[in-house]
Amino acid sequence: xxxxxxHIKSVYLTKANDLANITKMKLFSKxxxxxxxxxxxxxVSGDEITLYSHRHYDSDRDLYAAFTKxxxxxxxxxxxxxxxxxxxxKAEGENSKADILMTVDAGRLQRAKAAGLLQSIESKVLKxxxxxxxxxxxxxxxxxxxxARVIVYAAxxxxxxxxxxYENLASPSWRGRLLARSSSNIYNQSIMASIIAQxxxxxxxxxxxxxRGNMARPPQGNDRDQIRAVAAGLGDAALVNTYYVGxxxxxxxxxxxxxxxxxxxxxxxQKDRGTPVNVSGAGIAKASKNPEGAIKxxxxxxSKEAQSTFPQATYEYPVSTDVPWSxxxxxxxxxxxDTLNLGMLGELNExxxxxFNESGWE
Amino acid sequence: MLxxxxxxxxxxxxxxxxxxxFLALIILAPLLTVAIGLGDTGPKxxxxxxxxxxxxxxxxxxxxxxxxxxxxxxxxxxxxxxTAYEFPGRGLFSWALALPLAIPxxxxxxxxxQFPEAAIPLLVYIRSAWGxxxxxxxxxxxxxxxxxxxxxxxxxPYIYLSARASFSQQRRQVIEAAQTLxxxxxxxxxxxxxxxxxxxxxxxxxxxxxxxxxxxGAVHFFGVPTLTxxxxxTWFGLADRSSALRLAGFIMVVVFAILLLEKTTRxxxxxxxxSNSALPIRxxxxxxxxxLASSMTCLIPLTLGFLFPAAQLLIWTSQTFSRVFRxxxxxxxxxxxxxxxxxxxxxxxxxxxIAYTVKLRPGKWLRGIVGISALGYSIPGAVVxxxxxxxLGNVDRLNASxxxxxxxxxxxxxxxxxxxxxxxxxxxLAVSLQPxxxxxxxxxxxxxxASRTLGVGPAKxxxxxxxxxxxxxxxxxxxxxxxxxxxxxxxxxxxRPANFETMATTAFSxxxxxxIRECAVPSFIILITGAIxxxxxxxxxxxxxx
Numbered sequence: 001x002x003x004x005x006x007h008i009k010s011v012y013l014t015k016a017n018d019l020a021n022i023t024k025m026k027l028f029s030k031x032x033x034x035x036x037x038x039x040x041x042x043x044v045s046g047d048e049i050t051l052y053s054h055r056h057y058d059s060d061r062d063l064y065a066a067f068t069k070x071x072x073x074x075x076x077x078x079x080x081x082x083x084x085x086x087x088x089x090k091a092e093g094e095n096s097k098a099d100i101l102m103t104v105d106a107g108r109l110q111r112a113k114a115a116g117l118l119q120s121i122e123s124k125v126l127k128x129x130x131x132x133x134x135x136x137x138x139x140x141x142x143x144x145x146x147x148a149r150v151i152v153y154a155a156x157x158x159x160x161x162x163x164x165x166y167e168n169l170a171s172p173s174w175r176g177r178l179l180a181r182s183s184s185n186i187y188n189q190s191i192m193a194s195i196i197a198q199x200x201x202x203x204x205x206x207x208x209x210x211x212r213g214n215m216a217r218p219p220q221g222n223d224r225d226q227i228r229a230v231a232a233g234l235g236d237a238a239l240v241n242t243y244y245v246g247x248x249x250x251x252x253x254x255x256x257x258x259x260x261x262x263x264x265x266x267x268x269x270q271k272d273r274g275t276p277v278n279v280s281g282a283g284i285a286k287a288s289k290n291p292e293g294a295i296k297x298x299x300x301x302x303s304k305e306a307q308s309t310f311p312q313a314t315y316e317y318p319v320s321t322d323v324p325w326s327x328x329x330x331x332x333x334x335x336x337x338d339t340l341n342l343g344m345l346g347e348l349n350e351x352x353x354x355x356f357n358e359s360g361w362e
Numbered sequence: 363m364l365x366x367x368x369x370x371x372x373x374x375x376x377x378x379x380x381x382x383x384f385l386a387l388i389i390l391a392p393l394l395t396v397a398i399g400l401g402d403t404g405p406k407x408x409x410x411x412x413x414x415x416x417x418x419x420x421x422x423x424x425x426x427x428x429x430x431x432x433x434x435x436x437x438x439x440x441x442x443x444x445t446a447y448e449f450p451g452r453g454l455f456s457w458a459l460a461l462p463l464a465i466p467x468x469x470x471x472x473x474x475x476q477f478p479e480a481a482i483p484l485l486v487y488i489r490s491a492w493g494x495x496x497x498x499x500x501x502x503x504x505x506x507x508x509x510x511x512x513x514x515x516x517x518x519p520y521i522y523l524s525a526r527a528s529f530s531q532q533r534r535q536v537i538e539a540a541q542t543l544x545x546x547x548x549x550x551x552x553x554x555x556x557x558x559x560x561x562x563x564x565x566x567x568x569x570x571x572x573x574x575x576x577x578x579g580a581v582h583f584f585g586v587p588t589l590t591x592x593x594x595x596t597w598f599g600l601a602d603r604s605s606a607l608r609l610a611g612f613i614m615v616v617v618f619a620i621l622l623l624e625k626t627t628r629x630x631x632x633x634x635x636x637s638n639s640a641l642p643i644r645x646x647x648x649x650x651x652x653x654l655a656s657s658m659t660c661l662i663p664l665t666l667g668f669l670f671p672a673a674q675l676l677i678w679t680s681q682t683f684s685r686v687f688r689x690x691x692x693x694x695x696x697x698x699x700x701x702x703x704x705x706x707x708x709x710x711x712x713x714x715x716i717a718y719t720v721k722l723r724p725g726k727w728l729r730g731i732v733g734i735s736a737l738g739y740s741i742p743g744a745v746v747x748x749x750x751x752x753x754l755g756n757v758d759r760l761n762a763s764x765x766x767x768x769x770x771x772x773x774x775x776x777x778x779x780x781x782x783x784x785x786x787x788x789x790x791l792a793v794s795l796q797p798x799x800x801x802x803x804x805x806x807x808x809x810x811x812a813s814r815t816l817g818v819g820p821a822k823x824x825x826x827x828x829x830x831x832x833x834x835x836x837x838x839x840x841x842x843x844x845x846x847x848x849x850x851x852x853x854x855x856x857x858r859p860a861n862f863e864t865m866a867t868t869a870f871s872x873x874x875x876x877x878i879r880e881c882a883v884p885s886f887i888i889l890i891t892g893a894i895x896x897x898x899x900x901x902x903x904x905x906x907x908x
Contacts, residue, residue, distance in 0.1 A: 050860050056874040076860035083598035084856045087748055091755035092776045095762055176494035184595045217501045220585025224876050232482040247876060353599030357413040362587055
């Protein structure tokens with residue numbers, strides 16, 4: 001090897017070493033700094049809260065910024081799936097930095113409650129603003145926005161007489177026409193929980209097996225993909241949450257807007273128990289170092305100001321009754337929600353997953 | 363018997379093996395936390411066995427096999443062609459074929475998911491012409507085929523890189539002797555080059571299998587539930603942690619068995635040949651049709667695994683760049699790069715220490731423990747994350763009780779960058795350890811032994827002989843780990859501190875919101891950073907060879 005080469009090599013190595021040292025030091029100082037800041041924060045308590053959230057919406061960030069502006073309390077966010085966040089809360093125990101657990105369904109909140117990860121709180125504001133059916137009787141969790149799971153269909157291929165209830169989707173006339181995402185999805189598990197609550201495990205199993213047999217393709221993708229497949233003619237009807245249609249209709253992508261506008265929406269079970277609904281909600285972590293700040297945050301999210309953003313930004317329904325729906329929601333029309341206690345969705349969740357496995361719905 | 367074991371153990375304990383053992387045990391701790399539940403039969407185990415377990419296992423086996431077959435077809439011929447022949451584009455292909463490493467499987471899934479959508483009219487036609495059953499068969503074949511193809515297209519570089527390295531280190535004399543004896547080029551390849559490369563190929567294939575088993579995003583999106591998805595369904599859906607951990611343990615055992623099988627079938631044969639005595643193969647120039655065919659053989663995997671996804675991401679990026687690239691985005695980008703760089707540096711250094719010690723002190727104890735502590739690569743990132751979380755949670759509890767003052771400051775590990783860095787080390791140890799171990803065997807051979815026989819200490823030998831000889835391998839190991847960390851998603855999601863985003867988590871959040879086009883911006887940055895890293899490997903490896 002030539003002299004020049006080894007010179008280049010040694011220069012490179014020195015540079016790499018320098019760089020490595022600097023970077024290491026930076027990271028180290030960053031860690032130390034983070035630790036100091038975290039400690040300072042606990043000393044000067046009351047100026048920030050940490051939120052463990054399953055929600056991924058951009059609009060939430062604006063909402064949190066509005067809260068900070070109003071209250072002076074900074075909102076730190078850790079985003080991951082509710083199941084993962086629950087495991088993290090368990091592992092961290094009383095050392096957890098979390099003040100609030102926020103999920104996209106009541107079942108997971110109920111599970112966190114059962115695991116002893118949440119605490120009961122007293123708040124007149126929350127009690128007044130949130131209807132009793134959308135919060136925990138022991139005040140451990142509170143629904144903040146409402147979701148309805150409905151049937152989206154292609155009007156040119158589905159006769160109005162074919163649409164009535166979720167139960168009816170088991171009818172042989174639907175063979176090869178249905179679309180749904182996987183049974184590991186919490187929204188499907190909650191639908192299944194509501195069917196178990198109504199009909200018992202055995203009938204629920206038969207129902208799931210029949211619906212799986214009626215599917216055009218094995219479960220895959222997310223709710224949006226089911227709507228796209230209905231629009232493209234792969235299947236005639238799909239199980240989805242209403243706000244996905246809203247998100248497609250208001251998408252920045254022209255093709256998505258066209259798809260969103262091309263499908264119709266049906267609220268099942270209107271003549272009996274009502275359409276199954278669920279909430280995205282939150283509870284205060286047992287380990288919270290700043291429960292006062294956390295309560296203020298929940299009260300803000302239940303306020304008229306915050307509630308009125310949900311119909312416009314994410315097309316979810318508001319949980320409070322004094323907030324107008326968006327125009328799009330008005331065109332879908334009023335509907336009767338199932339009155340099943342939402343905590344039941346959590347209690348029956350395990351049974352729902354078991355029944356899905358037995359029925360062959362992947 | 364026990365006394366003998368004890369004596370063996372004591373003999374092996376010196377500063378080198380002691381520190382390595384200590385490191386390996388720390389890395390092993392989270393895996394043990396996971397493994398501890400293996401013995402318990404969870405309440406849902408019988409239910410799993412009678413319902414979904416068979417499906418998870420068969421999906422995993424079918425997918426792994428098809429990806430391995432396709433990836434080998436993509437990797438091995440192209441690796442041989444760029445090593446043994448001269449044809450248009452060879453120089454470029456030689457390094458560009460590694461580029462798909464820069465694309466995570468979940469990003470490839472976003473890009474390729476448009477094909478099943480585009481195929482819907484065809485499927486609708488099949489249904490109207492041949493009925494529902496034909497339609498469902500076609501749909502399943504299309505989906506499986508597409509999934510296996512694009513996974514193979516982004517994973518084949520693991521095989522390609524080890525095959526190319528192995529081919530290029532084979533002795534010219536052996537190949538030329540065979541040619542002189544009248545062997546056809548095909549026969550030289552099949553009966554000499556390929557068998558000689560078996561250990562390298564096996565290592566590459568092992569990595570591909572682990573990546574397939576580990577994938578969560580792509581298989582979920584394409585509706586093919588494998589064992590990894592089964593773990594989460596069992597854990598979270600059925601609320602049965604024991605059975606979920608049993609599945610994870612099952613995967614660990616299978617991967618360990620594959621590695622062991624490879625080792626025992628290889629037997630005592632040492633395929634390694636010191637490269638300093640070997641001249642590289644003299645490349646034969648191809649012309650006409652064979653040259654064209656060679657270029658095409660290299661172009662196909664490169665297009666599927668890199669050019670097409672990169673072009674698609676670039677188009678989407680150009681449409682959405684201004685909407686995504688804001689101040690906080692730059693901050694997330696720096697987070698990503700800094701974390702990956704620092705962790706990769708530490709991990710490469712640790713791997714070198716461990717690999718060197720194992721070579722220095724070839725005892726069964728150490729080798730076994732190191733082997734097991736590298737198993738983090740074989741279990742899903744989210745499971746590793748839970749193991750790390752539980753271990754660090756316990757450390758924090760101890761810590762808090764020791765340092766307990768009246769609500770005074772505590773130094774906690776959970777939810778810090780240290781926790782994530784540690785988890786990356788647990789997860790990716792195998793990625794940097796494997797090339798360094800095989801590099802030590804192959805490149806250094808018995809040179810370091812000779813040095814030590816001449817009275818030079820192990821530390822000095824490491825610095826004077828091994829590190830200079832291994833520089834290329836070290837840079838390669840560093841870059842592989844760097845790119846892997848940059849792409850890593852599930853573990854980062856679960857363990858990160860508040861308000862901390864990387865490129866991968868940003869991409870995931872956007873995808874979760876259904877903003878696939880916006881998601882292209884962070885994905886493209888992951889891709890470009892990875893590509894630059896791979897370009898650097900290529901450059902330094904070139905400087906190294908005379």
